[in-house]
Amino acid sequence: xxDMALLLWARGPGLQIALVxxxxxxxxxxxxxxxxxxxKDLSTPRPGKAWSGLKTIFSRSLPDKTLLKRSxxxxxxxxxxxxxxxxxxxxxxxxxxxxxxxxxLGWPALPGALVDGISxxxxxxxxxxxxxxxxxxxxxxxxxxxDYASWALTMAPLLSGYLAFHHLLLPYTQMLALHILSxxxxxxxxxxxxxxxxxxxxxxxxxxxxxxxxxxxRL
Amino acid sequence: xxxxxSLGALLREQGISRRGFLKFCGAMASLMALPGSMVPAIAxxxxxxxxxxxxxxSFQECTGCTESLTRSHSPTLEGLILNAIxxxxxxxxxxxxxxAAEAAREAAMKxxxxxxxxxxxxxxxxxxxxVYSTIAGVSxxxxxxxxxxxxxxxxxxxxxxxxxxxxxxxxxxxxxVAVSDIIRDKPIINVSxxxxxxxxxxxxxxxxLTFGTLPELxxxxxxxxxxxxxxxxxxxRRPFYDQGKFAKTFDDEGARNGWCxxxxxxxxxxxFNACATTKWNQGTSFPIESGHGCLGCxxxxxxxxxxxxxxxxxxxxxxxxxxxxxxxxxxxxGAAIAMHNRHVKAAARSGHQTVTVNDLEQASGETK
Amino acid sequence: xxxxxxxxLHEIAALLDRLALTGEGGSVQLNGLPLQPGDYExxxxxxxxxxxxxxxxxxxxxxxxETALHGVWWATHRNALQEVVAESIEVTRCPALLQTPAExxxxxxRILRERLSVATKGExxx
Ligand code: SF4
Ligand code: SF4
Numbered sequence: 001x002x003d004m005a006l007l008l009w010a011r012g013p014g015l016q017i018a019l020v021x022x023x024x025x026x027x028x029x030x031x032x033x034x035x036x037x038x039x040k041d042l043s044t045p046r047p048g049k050a051w052s053g054l055k056t057i058f059s060r061s062l063p064d065k066t067l068l069k070r071s072x073x074x075x076x077x078x079x080x081x082x083x084x085x086x087x088x089x090x091x092x093x094x095x096x097x098x099x100x101x102x103x104x105l106g107w108p109a110l111p112g113a114l115v116d117g118i119s120x121x122x123x124x125x126x127x128x129x130x131x132x133x134x135x136x137x138x139x140x141x142x143x144x145x146x147d148y149a150s151w152a153l154t155m156a157p158l159l160s161g162y163l164a165f166h167h168l169l170l171p172y173t174q175m176l177a178l179h180i181l182s183x184x185x186x187x188x189x190x191x192x193x194x195x196x197x198x199x200x201x202x203x204x205x206x207x208x209x210x211x212x213x214x215x216x217x218r219l
Numbered sequence: 220x221x222x223x224x225s226l227g228a229l230l231r232e233q234g235i236s237r238r239g240f241l242k243f244c245g246a247m248a249s250l251m252a253l254p255g256s257m258v259p260a261i262a263x264x265x266x267x268x269x270x271x272x273x274x275x276x277s278f279q280e281c282t283g284c285t286e287s288l289t290r291s292h293s294p295t296l297e298g299l300i301l302n303a304i305x306x307x308x309x310x311x312x313x314x315x316x317x318x319a320a321e322a323a324r325e326a327a328m329k330x331x332x333x334x335x336x337x338x339x340x341x342x343x344x345x346x347x348x349x350v351y352s353t354i355a356g357v358s359x360x361x362x363x364x365x366x367x368x369x370x371x372x373x374x375x376x377x378x379x380x381x382x383x384x385x386x387x388x389x390x391x392x393x394x395x396v397a398v399s400d401i402i403r404d405k406p407i408i409n410v411s412x413x414x415x416x417x418x419x420x421x422x423x424x425x426x427x428l429t430f431g432t433l434p435e436l437x438x439x440x441x442x443x444x445x446x447x448x449x450x451x452x453x454x455x456r457r458p459f460y461d462q463g464k465f466a467k468t469f470d471d472e473g474a475r476n477g478w479c480x481x482x483x484x485x486x487x488x489x490x491f492n493a494c495a496t497t498k499w500n501q502g503t504s505f506p507i508e509s510g511h512g513c514l515g516c517x518x519x520x521x522x523x524x525x526x527x528x529x530x531x532x533x534x535x536x537x538x539x540x541x542x543x544x545x546x547x548x549x550x551x552x553g554a555a556i557a558m559h560n561r562h563v564k565a566a567a568r569s570g571h572q573t574v575t576v577n578d579l580e581q582a583s584g585e586t587k
Numbered sequence: 588x589x590x591x592x593x594x595x596l597h598e599i600a601a602l603l604d605r606l607a608l609t610g611e612g613g614s615v616q617l618n619g620l621p622l623q624p625g626d627y628e629x630x631x632x633x634x635x636x637x638x639x640x641x642x643x644x645x646x647x648x649x650x651x652x653e654t655a656l657h658g659v660w661w662a663t664h665r666n667a668l669q670e671v672v673a674e675s676i677e678v679t680r681c682p683a684l685l686q687t688p689a690e691x692x693x694x695x696x697r698i699l700r701e702r703l704s705v706a707t708k709g710e711x712x713x
Contacts, residue, residue, distance in 0.1 A: 023545035031553020094532035101533035237688040239645035255614030
């Protein structure tokens with residue numbers, strides 16, 4: 001198979017397969033979670049409970065002061081990575097073109113050089129995170145295969161995208177094909193690894209917030 | 220017919236001076252993307268080179284490649300190159316036709332066995348024994364096999380001969396394939412493009428004439444001197460790509476300002492060809508310069524690479540249906556799991572027995 | 588200066604250094620470079636117009652001019668239809684195409700002798 005054939009496969013059948021697995025898998029998982037249900041809380045809710053679930057979805061995105069002090073590197077690298085990843089995903093012109101083409105929604109792009117710099121930062125943050133995970137005894141102890149697999153699945157599109165953008169290492173066509181394939185792999189694995197947190201975090205935050213609000217805890 | 224006359228002697232006979240010859244060699248050097256310092260060496264080699272015999276076979280094609288070659292920089296450069304080779308068979312260009320033409324081909328194949336250069340344009344249909352394209356009653360498939368046997372090398376001119384091209388596009392009713400899919404034991408140079416840039420065809424011939432060898436090829440068998448860099452690498456609109464300035468339609472402000480055509484479907488980033496530097500129509504311009512994105516014509520399967528007007532980063536097949544099917548499957552599967560979960564829960568609830576402290580004490584007493 | 592003119596001028600400067608030091612210059616092929624609109628004019632402006640200008644009629648006209656920078660020549664080769672087939676900047680003390688090929692010198696001597704012998708033969712006949 002030549003580079004172009006690989007690229008065309010990635011842009012055609014490969015994408016179809018990945019999307020099918022991704023969408024079906026995500027829905028399956030969501031149904032599974034929601035159908036678990038929760039026991040009815042029979043106690044009277046405290047005042048101010050109404051918005052606590054929704055509020056927590058947002059408030060938990062901000063660092064907790066004590067935790068921030070205790071594990072600053074984790075926070076720093078975590079924020080850098082997450083923000084950087086979304087900027088690269090959502091504001092590089094070719095990516096926006098993909099969204100426009102598939103969903104009809106489009107928005108202005110950021111200059112390539114800016115996205116490029118941010119991507120590099122993001123890659124560095126991810127590398128440091130892996131290093132820290134391996135170095136820190138507690139983190140290492142808690143890490144499972146899922147953690148390392150998720151790390152690799154996330155790193156692959158970033159790295160291949162960066163290399164493709166700069167025409168490094170492999171011919172551009174081949175690197176672009178690998179980049180798209182790595183994203184497809186990420187999509188396929190997302191419902192079945194801890195990467196599912198991209199969706200489930202909203203559910204769990206809402207649930208926690210709602211439960212705490214019910215008890216009248218300060219959020 | 221070929222003779223043993225050297226190229227230099229031949230050109231001088233035609234009244235071309237040594238300075239003219241040197242100028243010709245300089246132009247050849249720039250064609251082959253060789254440094255000017257090599258001109259004396261090229262001149263010396265070309266002066267002594269013997270006219271190679273060339274057989275040109277046109278298969279399932281549109282004659283666009285031959286048009287491209289004969290409409291180029293005429294009469295000097297390509298004309299000279301064509302004079303410099305001995306074109307023993309080309310059924311569009313040669314004067315002879317019918318049996319006389321086929322006889323000329325066979326004579327040349329015999330006389331220069333092992334030495335002639337075989338040029339092929341057009342793809343080769345292989346379905347149903349190759350009946351979909353024949354010359355003088357011989358299928359293209361058989362003719363290629365036969366002509367390839369005595370060839371020193373094969374030049375596949377045009378994307379059809381190089382990669383299958385248009386006839387090979389989905390659903391490929393004739394089973395069309397590229398030369399390299401059939402012939403495996405001969406050096407093959409792919410001069411792709413739909414059509415290829417004329418000077419690229421002559422550049423390859425010039426290289427062969429000068430050095431008697433094939434130029435350095437990339438992994439798709441294309442000469443690196445011309446296909447070494449992508450259109451995007453050499454595109455003058457590249458700064459706009461880097462700045463994220465894109466034309467959104469063919470007549471908006473961005474288009475008028477000459478911004479990058481990526482969003483209008485330009486395939487320049489994955490297309491390797493010399494258009495951006497060598498240009499078309501005697502170096503006048505190239506498609507992107509006149510406001511149209513690159514179609515990717517020098518790459519394999521470019522007809523099947525999705526719309527010419529959709530960005531390279533978009534899917535080549537619509538994803539809506541697949542997404543809908545997946546959603547349906549996910550919902551059905553999810554509902555099944557939900558039902559199962561409810562069932563388990565209901566069973567647990569109905570199996571639930573209330574236990575009092577007395578019961579527990581009793582139970583622990585029993586086990587003692 | 589925009590685009591690709593500046594790097595080309597740097598290359599020419601380096602070639603000039605080499606010419607001054609070793610006597611060997613070099614050339615920059617202009618066709619085949621990704622020149623942006625305006626680059627070409629910027630180059631011409633930076634190099635200027637010099638003292639020598641020669642036209643060669645061989646396979647169409649070639650115009651070779653020395654620029655205001657001594658040792659830097661601008662060569663434009665056209666075919667019989669006036670289309671540019673090659674264009675380059677040569678860094679040399681004298682472009683190769685202007686010099687007479689050695690074989691042509693020998694041939695010229697032979698031709699002249701031939702003419703002389705015809706002429707002297709004619710004289711004797713009188
Ligand atoms: S117009 Fe095409 S080749 Fe030129 S910079 Fe834009 S994407 Fe690349
Ligand atoms: S710009 Fe692209 S599509 Fe057009 S001729 Fe060149 S390679 Fe082919």
